[in-house]
Amino acid sequence: MSMFKVGLIYSVLLVVFGAARGFLGGGDAFRRKVSVELNPGLVPPLSLPPGVGLVHLRGLGENDTLHFVLCNAGAPALLLVHSNSTRSAVTIDWPEFINSSSAGSLRVEPESSVTYSSALVFTRLWEYDDVNNTADPQKAAESSFYPPYELQNFIWSELNTTVNQSDHTVALCGGEKTQSFSNGSLCLQVSVFESEGRDEAWPSLLHNANSSQLSVWINGVTPRGNNSRFVLEFQSVGDTEFQSRVDVRSSIDDEYTPSIFKVLEWVSSPVNSSSVWGFSQWKPVAYRKARPVFEDATACRHSELVSVSRMPPSAVIQAYFTHHTQIHALNISFGLAEDPVFYNNTKYISWTVLMGLGDPPSDSFSPLIIIIITVGLVTPLVFIILGGVFVCVRKRTSQSTGYEPIN
Amino acid sequence: MADREEHQNLLDEDKDEDGDDKGRSVHLNPLCDPNHLLHRIVVLIFMCFLGFGSYFCYDNPAALQSQVIQDMNLNTASFMQLYAWYSWPNVVLCFLGGFLLDRVFGIRLGTVIFSLFVLVGQIIFAAGALANHFWLMNVGRFVFGIGGESLAVAQNTYAVNWFKGKELNLVFGLQLSMARLGSTVNMNVIGWVYARIQMTMGSAGPTTLGITLMIAASTCLFSLICALVLGFLDKRAERILNKEQGKTGEVIKLTDVKDFSVSLWLIFIICVAYYVAIFPFIGLGQVFFIEKFGFTPVQARAINSVVYIISAPASPLLGFLVDKTGRNVMWVLLAVITTLLSHMMLAFTFWNPWIAMSLLGVSYSLLACALWPMVAFVVPEHQLGTAYGFMQSIQNLGLAVMSIAAGSILDVRGYLFLEVFFIACLCMALLAVVLLYLFDYYKEGGLNLSAATRSKRAKPEDVQRLHAPRQSVGDRDHLKPLSPFGVRNRYLSRLGVQMPGHCCPHLSSLAYRSLLK
Numbered sequence: 001m002s003m004f005k006v007g008l009i010y011s012v013l014l015v016v017f018g019a020a021r022g023f024l025g026g027g028d029a030f031r032r033k034v035s036v037e038l039n040p041g042l043v044p045p046l047s048l049p050p051g052v053g054l055v056h057l058r059g060l061g062e063n064d065t066l067h068f069v070l071c072n073a074g075a076p077a078l079l080l081v082h083s084n085s086t087r088s089a090v091t092i093d094w095p096e097f098i099n100s101s102s103a104g105s106l107r108v109e110p111e112s113s114v115t116y117s118s119a120l121v122f123t124r125l126w127e128y129d130d131v132n133n134t135a136d137p138q139k140a141a142e143s144s145f146y147p148p149y150e151l152q153n154f155i156w157s158e159l160n161t162t163v164n165q166s167d168h169t170v171a172l173c174g175g176e177k178t179q180s181f182s183n184g185s186l187c188l189q190v191s192v193f194e195s196e197g198r199d200e201a202w203p204s205l206l207h208n209a210n211s212s213q214l215s216v217w218i219n220g221v222t223p224r225g226n227n228s229r230f231v232l233e234f235q236s237v238g239d240t241e242f243q244s245r246v247d248v249r250s251s252i253d254d255e256y257t258p259s260i261f262k263v264l265e266w267v268s269s270p271v272n273s274s275s276v277w278g279f280s281q282w283k284p285v286a287y288r289k290a291r292p293v294f295e296d297a298t299a300c301r302h303s304e305l306v307s308v309s310r311m312p313p314s315a316v317i318q319a320y321f322t323h324h325t326q327i328h329a330l331n332i333s334f335g336l337a338e339d340p341v342f343y344n345n346t347k348y349i350s351w352t353v354l355m356g357l358g359d360p361p362s363d364s365f366s367p368l369i370i371i372i373i374t375v376g377l378v379t380p381l382v383f384i385i386l387g388g389v390f391v392c393v394r395k396r397t398s399q400s401t402g403y404e405p406i407n
Numbered sequence: 408m409a410d411r412e413e414h415q416n417l418l419d420e421d422k423d424e425d426g427d428d429k430g431r432s433v434h435l436n437p438l439c440d441p442n443h444l445l446h447r448i449v450v451l452i453f454m455c456f457l458g459f460g461s462y463f464c465y466d467n468p469a470a471l472q473s474q475v476i477q478d479m480n481l482n483t484a485s486f487m488q489l490y491a492w493y494s495w496p497n498v499v500l501c502f503l504g505g506f507l508l509d510r511v512f513g514i515r516l517g518t519v520i521f522s523l524f525v526l527v528g529q530i531i532f533a534a535g536a537l538a539n540h541f542w543l544m545n546v547g548r549f550v551f552g553i554g555g556e557s558l559a560v561a562q563n564t565y566a567v568n569w570f571k572g573k574e575l576n577l578v579f580g581l582q583l584s585m586a587r588l589g590s591t592v593n594m595n596v597i598g599w600v601y602a603r604i605q606m607t608m609g610s611a612g613p614t615t616l617g618i619t620l621m622i623a624a625s626t627c628l629f630s631l632i633c634a635l636v637l638g639f640l641d642k643r644a645e646r647i648l649n650k651e652q653g654k655t656g657e658v659i660k661l662t663d664v665k666d667f668s669v670s671l672w673l674i675f676i677i678c679v680a681y682y683v684a685i686f687p688f689i690g691l692g693q694v695f696f697i698e699k700f701g702f703t704p705v706q707a708r709a710i711n712s713v714v715y716i717i718s719a720p721a722s723p724l725l726g727f728l729v730d731k732t733g734r735n736v737m738w739v740l741l742a743v744i745t746t747l748l749s750h751m752m753l754a755f756t757f758w759n760p761w762i763a764m765s766l767l768g769v770s771y772s773l774l775a776c777a778l779w780p781m782v783a784f785v786v787p788e789h790q791l792g793t794a795y796g797f798m799q800s801i802q803n804l805g806l807a808v809m810s811i812a813a814g815s816i817l818d819v820r821g822y823l824f825l826e827v828f829f830i831a832c833l834c835m836a837l838l839a840v841v842l843l844y845l846f847d848y849y850k851e852g853g854l855n856l857s858a859a860t861r862s863k864r865a866k867p868e869d870v871q872r873l874h875a876p877r878q879s880v881g882d883r884d885h886l887k888p889l890s891p892f893g894v895r896n897r898y899l900s901r902l903g904v905q906m907p908g909h910c911c912p913h914l915s916s917l918a919y920r921s922l923l924k
Contacts, residue, residue, distance in 0.1 A: 376834030
């Protein structure tokens, strides 16, 4: 019984604490001023190949700057660099960068102000024939895997038409010049934010000014088999002083992603400390339609982190990371075991990941829930207290007239 | 006729050992002798299985939730329509059930007709799945609903007709247990049946679902056979013993609604707000346990059925407790608070859900035992039929509407929000209980009296009843209203409470069906 009481007090405190956090917004209620520029410093006659571009998204804070660089020369990659100076800038040696993307052709200056840098690279899209309907690529036979699509070989659409200055988003769409991509494409959308908020579209991940959101979706790509399922491979590049791990957190709040109670976080923290410096956060859900409803959700599963020795085939990674780096790869596979619905059904899969600096944001209750619970619990309580007073008063007044005169 | 005879038998027990009635059946085999215990046990067996099919098939959707949603390509709101359509006909039938059984069909034909509705409804439901037409499945549930609730009334009336006095408590207890057994067996078995069919067929799909539901319909066929056998045995007993067909004894007058007191309306609010937080939750519970707590489908179904498993033994025990102590409003308050705690545990923590669900089962049984008798305390006897009918009617209306609302909430906002919605409903019920206590205290209505005080107040009426001269018995005698004491005893004996010998309830089916809800 006492454990019960403890648990009850804990739950009440949790609700109150959640309320406080919900209203006060936690510790990340700061803003950044975001600006987006395409191919900064690139002047003709130098030019990039068609469809290839580099977008620099800069979030200027009060005393620091967060740089995001998205580039699809090679495999599409998003580079995050944090500098503790408000005057830092991204400098690109374009001739070097275009010709050979030699190390050092992309720099953030002043280099001494850089505190943390990491990158996310999308390298391959695998497809396998899920004959046993297990939705687990680890259990699928080697032979059931089709040759992967290498994202470094994709042809992309022009970037300047997809840069949105007001929303601070960039979208990339492309595909191979093969039959499969004749009617479809793989798209990547990067958004950087000025302050805390949440997207309307599912999975409505909570973002803050220190994070950027990447959505990946495959639309209309012709599968090579009837039971095809897709696996996305991406790699994370970081400094050697950091170690990576993937945490699975349970969350009681599934308001924004109905029936998903887990959050997955790929965090990097310094070797001798447990504080988190950088993260990638996602929910184990993928959607099978562009505007999904509840039943369009499908599960997604991640594989173990694998250490990779070779640099990913991306120009911006090779250009920026001059020193030793550690690279880890992760596979995200889409699909639910025993699900009769495969990719073929809707020919659409979308998945969203949040990448950023510092601690990953954690969900809190929406104000509506807090209001409902508070009103719901307080109203009867008020009546109980008032009623108790009323009953006591009544008892007392009836007692005082309890004795009646005998004659 | 039956009334006087029963009255006579109980009072003149010591003189009537070899009365005329018993003399005629002396030459019959004990198994075939309607008066003999052995034969009545045979009848009891058929009576218990009469309702089994309907309870087995009522929760088929809940036990097969993911399969139904996947095979028929539904969202949760559409899935919950299967429950809503079951409740819609009962909004009206609660008033008509007794009337149909007494005046229109008679108990025997009525039972067979309602069993037939149950069977046909389940077959249409299964056919809808086989043909992959969801609208047909809804029609099937509608037809099933027409038969389901009224069948409980009929089952109860049979019990009254065949058993008397202390036996009746046992019979009602058994019937309640069979009902719960049906629900529990369904929860735990039908998933296995589906899996076997899927293995033989090779894939899941509407056909697999349809075949599973057809197999479930065989329990309804079994119930129909029981109804036919019961009808035959009852007719035979009537012929041998020369007694009338049983009657439900209900009188419904809708104009009585305007006379309902504030206390009664508060009781209605408690009833609707509370059950809305239980039945839609069980309907949607399986996937909740799979997703949030990581249970396997088999475990999730088992835990979903815990509420029913617990209420089978708990209801008679708690009924006994409430009867001994009185203070119904306090018990209702305790039940609502415990359910509230249980939902908060499920919503806001990851604690083992077995704890929360067991708590839910106990509090659900407690509320049923404490809430429904209160109606008898606040309503004059002649309006009791209307009051109970109205209560069940709005309960079904609330369930029909809220089932769909729950499904929609889940689709858009997820399980946490759904649980918060249930918590809000329970808070409303809690508020209504508090207001009921205060209002009753102010008006000195006596709802919260202890059992001792209440029996002291009721004694004069009771004595008067026992020594009443035997009036001429006409057809309308079974319609004569009873004192509140009598009605309460009538109800309590259904809970399996041991009644002292001098309380001779003329039992009707009024409050019994409420127990099964």
